[in-house]
Amino acid sequence: MLRLLLILAGLLFLPEIAMAEEFHNLGLTGTERGIYTVLIFLVAYGFVMAEEFTHLRKSKPVIFAAAVIWGHVAILAQEAGVSGEELHKAFEHDLKEYAELMLFLLVAMTYINSMAERNVFEALRSWLIRKQFGYKQLFWITGIITFFLSAVADNLTSALLVGAVVMAVGADNEKFVSVGFVNLVIAANAGGAFCPFGDITTLMVWQAGYAEFFDFFRLFIPSVVNFVVPAFFMAQAIPNGQPLATNEAAVQLKPGGWVVCGLFGVTIGLAVSFKQFLHLPPFMGMMAGLSILMLFSYYLKVRFPAEDGSRVDVFDRVKEAEWDTLLFFFGVVFAVGGLGYIGYLELLSGAMYDGLGQTTANILVGIISAVVDNIPVMFAVLNMNLDMDLYQWLLVTLTAGVGGSLFSVGSAAGVALMGQSNHKYTFFSHLKWTPVIAAGYAASIVTHYLING
Numbered sequence: 049m050l051r052l053l054l055i056l057a058g059l060l061f062l063p064e065i066a067m068a069e070e071f072h073n074l075g076l077t078g079t080e081r082g083i084y085t086v087l088i089f090l091v092a093y094g095f096v097m098a099e100e101f102t103h104l105r106k107s108k109p110v111i112f113a114a115a116v117i118w119g120h121v122a123i124l125a126q127e128a129g130v131s132g133e134e135l136h137k138a139f140e141h142d143l144k145e146y147a148e149l150m151l152f153l154l155v156a157m158t159y160i161n162s163m164a165e166r167n168v169f170e171a172l173r174s175w176l177i178r179k180q181f182g183y184k185q186l187f188w189i190t191g192i193i194t195f196f197l198s199a200v201a202d203n204l205t206s207a208l209l210v211g212a213v214v215m216a217v218g219a220d221n222e223k224f225v226s227v228g229f230v231n232l233v234i235a236a237n238a239g240g241a242f243c244p245f246g247d248i249t250t251l252m253v254w255q256a257g258y259a260e261f262f263d264f265f266r267l268f269i270p271s272v273v274n275f276v277v278p279a280f281f282m283a284q285a286i287p288n289g290q291p292l293a294t295n296e297a298a299v300q301l302k303p304g305g306w307v308v309c310g311l312f313g314v315t316i317g318l319a320v321s322f323k324q325f326l327h328l329p330p331f332m333g334m335m336a337g338l339s340i341l342m343l344f345s346y347y348l349k350v351r352f353p354a355e356d357g358s359r360v361d362v363f364d365r366v367k368e369a370e371w372d373t374l375l376f377f378f379g380v381v382f383a384v385g386g387l388g389y390i391g392y393l394e395l396l397s398g399a400m401y402d403g404l405g406q407t408t409a410n411i412l413v414g415i416i417s418a419v420v421d422n423i424p425v426m427f428a429v430l431n432m433n434l435d436m437d438l439y440q441w442l443l444v445t446l447t448a449g450v451g452g453s454l455f456s457v458g459s460a461a462g463v464a465l466m467g468q469s470n471h472k473y474t475f476f477s478h479l480k481w482t483p484v485i486a487a488g489y490a491a492s493i494v495t496h497y498l499i500n501g
Contacts, residue, residue, distance in 0.1 A: 072134070073391040076124050082390050085117045089383050096376075096421065097457070107372045110379025117386035124390065142385035145427075148255055148331050149248070149381075150374055152319070155334035156245065157369040158362065159312045160201050162341065165360060166305035169209045174299040176213045182290045183224050187283055190214055191231045195239035195275055199246040200316070203236035204370075207461035211468050217291040222472045227282050229465045229473035230481050234453045234488070236461045238275040241449030242267040244330075245316060248377070249426035249448045254323075255330060256430050258441040261320045266500050267446050274450045274492035278484040304348050304360065311341055338362075373460075380424045388431045397432035406440050411493060414447025418454035439500055446496055453485050 076082045092113035096106040118139070125135045163169065172193075181189060190210045198206035211232055218224040240246030242264055244254040253259055315337025322333035345360045387393065400409040417425050426448045436444075452459035456466060456478035465473055 073389060073394055074121070074124055074128055074130065075391050076128065077391040077395055079124070081120050081124055082392075085120050085387060085390060086392065088113050088116050089387060092379075092383070093420070093424075097419075099463075105372045105376075107375035107379060110376055110383055112379075114379045114382035114386065117383050121386045121389055138385075138389045142382050145385070146378055146381040148329050149252065150377065152251065152255070152331040152334050153248065153374060153377075154366065154369055155315065155331070155338045156202075157374075158338060158365045159308070159315065159341065160205055161365040161368045162308050162360060162362065163305070163312065165365060166302045166308050167299055168301060168305050168309060170299045171301055171305075173209065173213050173216070174296060177216050177296050178298065180290065181217075183218070183221065183288065184283060184286050186214070186217060186291075187224070187228055187231060187286045188279070190228060191235040191275065191279055194232050194235040195272075198236040198239035199243040200312070201246075202460075203240045203247060204460045204464055206239070207232045207236040208464055208468065211465050215468065215470075216296075221287060221291070223285070223287060225469060225472040226474075226477045227285050227481075229469055230456075230478050230485075231279055231282055233456065233459055233462045233465060233478070234278055234450075234485060235275050237450045237453045237459055238271045238492075241274075241446050242271045247422075247449050249422050250445055252423075252426055252430060253441060253445050258430075258436075259438060259445070261324060263438060263442065264445065267442055267496065269499055270446055270492040270496040271450070273495045274446075274453075274488045277488035277491045278481065281484040281487075282481060302360075303352060304344065307344060308341070308360075311337065311344060314340065377423060380421075380427060384424050384427050385431065388428070393428055393432050396428065397434060401432070401434060406434075406436055407443065410440060410444040410447055413444050414451025414489065415454070417448050417451040418458040420458070421460075422448045422452055422458075439496075442500060443493070443496060446492060447489075450489060450492060454482055454489065455479065 092109040095102065095104055095109035098104075099106050121138075122135065176186075176189070176193075190213055194206050194210045197209070211229060214225055214228040214232065218228060237247075241250060244251050244261060244264055250264060254261060254264065315334060318333035318336050319330040320333070322328045322336075323330045342362045345362045348360055384393075400412065404412065413425055413429060426444075429444060429448075452462070456462035456473075456475050462478065466475070
């Protein structure tokens with residue numbers, strides 16, 4: 049750990065190491081202005097980590113930081129005699145990265161919102177509550193549902209949806225809610241690691257072309273191990289007994305609910321097909337799927353002309369997308385991209401991957417993502433132009449995806465559930481289970497080595 053801290057501290061003052069794939073880095077990491085951009089990013093990210101206390105949306109400081117950093121990049125480029133054309137090439141590289149991922153995520157969020165509007169998730173929640181399972185059964189059922197749901201929906205949505213079930217059935221049992229929420233965080237992060245649709249970092253690796261769509265399913269068993277190992281130990285702490293009976297009525301799907309679910313599956317197939325067979329970016333397949341959803345919404349408008357809640361307005365669902373997340377992603381891409389153009393990512397690559405070795409560095413990425421959001425961490429890794437084989441790319445996908453489970457603050461799902469739990473689930477209640485979560489983290493890495501190494 050001391051060695052790592054010395055490496056990171058020294059990055060501010062090291063000279064240029066190498067060049068990027070498409071354009072030269074400025075190699076001005078040791079300049080006053082260069083160091084200032086790093087400090088700007090660190091301050092901005094400090095605000096991101098303090099969002100729970102300040103209630104300042106995480107997108108706001110990083111967008112500001114991105115603008116300030118690129119302003120300094122432009123000045124540094126002019127002082128270094130870099131042409132405007134080369135500067136624009138570096139800038140447009142980040143713009144392309146962001147545009148592809150933003151459009152992909154926007155369609156996925158629109159479909160999730162459309163399914164929610166059609167009562168798909170409410171019907172699932174209602175069914176679970178009415179079945180009157182015991183506490184131990186609910187612990188495993190909610191964890192397994194979250195694991196598989198987060199493979200197609202983002203981990204935040206999955207955790208919040210199933211978290212509502214845990215809160216509803218365990219309102220009078222604080223211990224069940226506390227341990228159940230830890231289980232949901234682990235399940236949501238593990239489930240998102242083996243499918244490109246499950247986590248933004250996994251999607252980033254897929255769209256960057258370092259692994260094909262079906263390659264990620266090699267991480268299925270390691271992801272299961274990551275979920276099951278800590279769940280086994282936590283299940284021993286779940287109280288026996290059954291929640292009190294509830295009079296909740298069954299929630300009915302609105303017209304077209306199942307069709308929207310089917311269209312989402314078709315859209316996933318289109319995204320994969322556009323990438324695998326047409327060699328076009330996956331977002332184009334997602335946009336094709338969005339157009340189908342729009343046509344179906346028009347059909348519902350014609351079929352149910354009365355304003356009785358049967359119609360679905362796709363543009364309202366677009367409006368309800370997680371714009372804070374999408375704009376946060378914009379700030380991260382451009383802030384990290386600007387630092388990379390100055391030369392810092394090359395330094396970080398040399399310090400971590402050359403100094404520590406690929407396997408150690410990739411495991412360290414997961415530990416870092418326990419504290420820092422995995423999006424900027426993975427974007428930095430992707431822009432280091434690393435020469436790694438498929439095994440290593442899958443390893444860093446796994447560790448970046450599940451590393452956030454180590455602490456509640458390392459995962460969007462963990463932060464959201466802390467707010468939903470009415471103080472029944474806290475940072476310290478999660479920290480109590482960190483040793484068994486770490487055991488699952490280590491076991492998943494060993495499993496990946498045994499299966500895919």
